Amino acid sequence: MSTIVRPYGDTTGDGMVQLSFTLPISSDSWAEAKRAEGAAQQLANKMGMDPALVVHAKPMGEGFTFFVVYGRVNHLVDVDKVEVVERDYPLMTPKEVNASIKRGLRRRLVVLGACIGTDAHTVGIDAILNIKGFAGEKGLEYYREIKVVNLGAQVSVPHLVDRAVAERADAVLVSQVVTQRDAHLLNTREMSAAFGEAFPADRRPLLVVGGPRFDEAMAGELGVDRIFGRGTTPGEVASFLAHRLAS
Amino acid sequence: MTRRRGKLDLDPVTVRKARSLARKAGRPIVKIAQQHTTVSVERATLRLAGLGGADAEGTPWVNRLLDAVRADVGLEHGAALPVWDALVRGEAEDLVTLAQKASAGSVRFRLPEGRDAQRARTASSRSVGAGIKQVDRRRVERERLIKRHGDAPRTPWIYLIVATGDIYEDIPQAQAAAREGADVIAVIRSTGQSLLDFVPEGATREGFAGTYATQENFRLMRAALDESSKELGRYVRLTNYASGLCMPEIAALAGLERLDMMLNDSMYGILFRDINPIRTFVDQRFSRQVHARAGIIINTGEDNYLTTADAVEAAHTVTTSQLLNEYFAKEAGLEDWQLGLGHAFEIDPAVPESFRLELAHALLARELFPNAPLKWMPPTRHMTGDVFRGYLLDGFFNLVGAMTGQGILLVGMMTEAVVTPWLSDRDLALQNVRYVQDATGGLHEDFHPAPDGLIATRARQVLGETIDLLDRIAAEGLLDAIADGTFGLMRRPADAGKGLEGVAKKADGYFNPATEILEAR
Numbered sequence: 001m002s003t004i005v006r007p008y009g010d011t012t013g014d015g016m017v018q019l020s021f022t023l024p025i026s027s028d029s030w031a032e033a034k035r036a037e038g039a040a041q042q043l044a045n046k047m048g049m050d051p052a053l054v055v056h057a058k059p060m061g062e063g064f065t066f067f068v069v070y071g072r073v074n075h076l077v078d079v080d081k082v083e084v085v086e087r088d089y090p091l092m093t094p095k096e097v098n099a100s101i102k103r104g105l106r107r108r109l110v111v112l113g114a115c116i117g118t119d120a121h122t123v124g125i126d127a128i129l130n131i132k133g134f135a136g137e138k139g140l141e142y143y144r145e146i147k148v149v150n151l152g153a154q155v156s157v158p159h160l161v162d163r164a165v166a167e168r169a170d171a172v173l174v175s176q177v178v179t180q181r182d183a184h185l186l187n188t189r190e191m192s193a194a195f196g197e198a199f200p201a202d203r204r205p206l207l208v209v210g211g212p213r214f215d216e217a218m219a220g221e222l223g224v225d226r227i228f229g230r231g232t233t234p235g236e237v238a239s240f241l242a243h244r245l246a247s
Numbered sequence: 248m249t250r251r252r253g254k255l256d257l258d259p260v261t262v263r264k265a266r267s268l269a270r271k272a273g274r275p276i277v278k279i280a281q282q283h284t285t286v287s288v289e290r291a292t293l294r295l296a297g298l299g300g301a302d303a304e305g306t307p308w309v310n311r312l313l314d315a316v317r318a319d320v321g322l323e324h325g326a327a328l329p330v331w332d333a334l335v336r337g338e339a340e341d342l343v344t345l346a347q348k349a350s351a352g353s354v355r356f357r358l359p360e361g362r363d364a365q366r367a368r369t370a371s372s373r374s375v376g377a378g379i380k381q382v383d384r385r386r387v388e389r390e391r392l393i394k395r396h397g398d399a400p401r402t403p404w405i406y407l408i409v410a411t412g413d414i415y416e417d418i419p420q421a422q423a424a425a426r427e428g429a430d431v432i433a434v435i436r437s438t439g440q441s442l443l444d445f446v447p448e449g450a451t452r453e454g455f456a457g458t459y460a461t462q463e464n465f466r467l468m469r470a471a472l473d474e475s476s477k478e479l480g481r482y483v484r485l486t487n488y489a490s491g492l493c494m495p496e497i498a499a500l501a502g503l504e505r506l507d508m509m510l511n512d513s514m515y516g517i518l519f520r521d522i523n524p525i526r527t528f529v530d531q532r533f534s535r536q537v538h539a540r541a542g543i544i545i546n547t548g549e550d551n552y553l554t555t556a557d558a559v560e561a562a563h564t565v566t567t568s569q570l571l572n573e574y575f576a577k578e579a580g581l582e583d584w585q586l587g588l589g590h591a592f593e594i595d596p597a598v599p600e601s602f603r604l605e606l607a608h609a610l611l612a613r614e615l616f617p618n619a620p621l622k623w624m625p626p627t628r629h630m631t632g633d634v635f636r637g638y639l640l641d642g643f644f645n646l647v648g649a650m651t652g653q654g655i656l657l658v659g660m661m662t663e664a665v666v667t668p669w670l671s672d673r674d675l676a677l678q679n680v681r682y683v684q685d686a687t688g689g690l691h692e693d694f695h696p697a698p699d700g701l702i703a704t705r706a707r708q709v710l711g712e713t714i715d716l717l718d719r720i721a722a723e724g725l726l727d728a729i730a731d732g733t734f735g736l737m738r739r740p741a742d743a744g745k746g747l748e749g750v751a752k753k754a755d756g757y758f759n760p761a762t763e764i765l766e767a768r
Contacts, residue, residue, distance in 0.1 A: 061670055064670055066674065152521060177664070212632075230632070
């Protein structure tokens, strides 16, 4: 038994999607414009859109044309085949998190946060750590039993390791927002390797990375304990930390 | 009948008080800046004297030479006396040779005294003076080119970013952006550069999320935009970043290569890069003196505070920082037309009346700094990945820019926080700007908010909070305020941070020919 769906435009099962893209062809003359539209249609068809309606085509820059295409796809989506990293920890309220840390650790849980590498975008780590929080949930600084040390942006891995030692961090949270050429993956591997060298396996802080470009299933491959993707809330992170470190 | 004072009816006594408090808070910092020098200030001086290039490992000769000087006689007397003393003594025929010998360990530096010191002073002033003359020539050249090609057709100037990491990719992109309507091109730096304590050398093709600022990259891009200016019949300005650990050197290179605008904030490096506060203030003062001389417009970075703090709650920290930036800039010799004071459209769109609040904040900046070309920055924090909603937000951002007469408008991308801008993103963004400019270009003439309405009241409230904060800062000291997390919620103590080891208290008899010349005016 499985759940099959199609994209929804305005009628169940119509399979309608929209798409925009640019092709490196010009459409300055009438003939060029016609050819460009045909090329866009061809791409949309090959992507499975049939019929594909090129609703907008506009020259952009020299030798480029931008398209908006609406059309029907006949692909079926089997919702049950979607693999999700299951939440293997219970979601707790801040009160429950505090209580569980108090009970399990008998001291405050120390969380060290940073953006590593060249990434200067602290929006991710700040959303999780700052009291202000994200999506209506307060950040980890709000939790009485969590001590947060936020190192900010462009922290080097050796510095992060040093501070983790100095602060006796229970968990290290690293966010990576803007990335090019898979820098977020390289940085994460560098970080997990450095922590692996600096700590005996049973004393290493919990390593958590987050950011919109990560695949949550890659934690093992990157040598970290958990990856959080787009839309993660502070409550989820707090619950995870309490579950892994204090229960 | 009483006349209204400007669009917000700001009380001139209050405005004067805000400025005098900024002066009170800033003056001790200027004193500290005058009492210290840094490795980067000294290297900038060597660069102005014409020392460029790097060794086989890519370490610039200015670094090699200064390190050798510092090892022999320390930093506190400045580089000029020991370096030109060695040249006068005939240790080497020029600076590059001296740097090579110094890094091979075959020159010993000393602190000249008496007549020797006088000779070194004269020789160094001549060399550095030649560099500053070159900066002057570049400024005249800019004025001539603006006259020849014409200036940007309207304000706000349209400011677009290129950021490929490869200067040879940046060039066609920048030229395309200029053709599409950009009045100002900014080449974003490789984000790691602010923490490098040297300026890389040569044309570079490898950078992360940006391209390294190097003298050769500056030269290549300026030459390309000179071509575009000629082709388009308007002078296209070039922007880079005088920030991070090498702020003074990059300022010097910008002056030498005729860059037109530079990002240069008095506190950004402290708050967002954890660079030592003293290092930053010393470097910043020198770099601003160079910018003043070069006729470069600075862009300050207040927009950044709002990416970490709440844009409504922290609105007064932006105004406070603008006033401080203005004080430091003027003290360093910059004029009003060179102050691209920053602010941003970052209020959470879910806040009721967010657009009116944005108008209040933007208009407050406009009214407080009537002769400064304000730098208006687009939304980033509340760009969620919903590109359609983002496009609408950018439209409202553009509208505030038009209604409040902003000078420089950084074009917002609907794909902010999703990808580095695509060709189509940039084109769509420019269509957005143009539509708003064409549709509402003169709206600021009709826009007079009601004196007791939400906009005027809010603006006066922010100014009031600014005064309270400046009062506190002036009383407790700016360095302590920075240490307490007053700006952008970042705590930065004065005795910590990167680059502290590159700061030295000036000794009696410290001499820097660049400072002498730049301060002589």
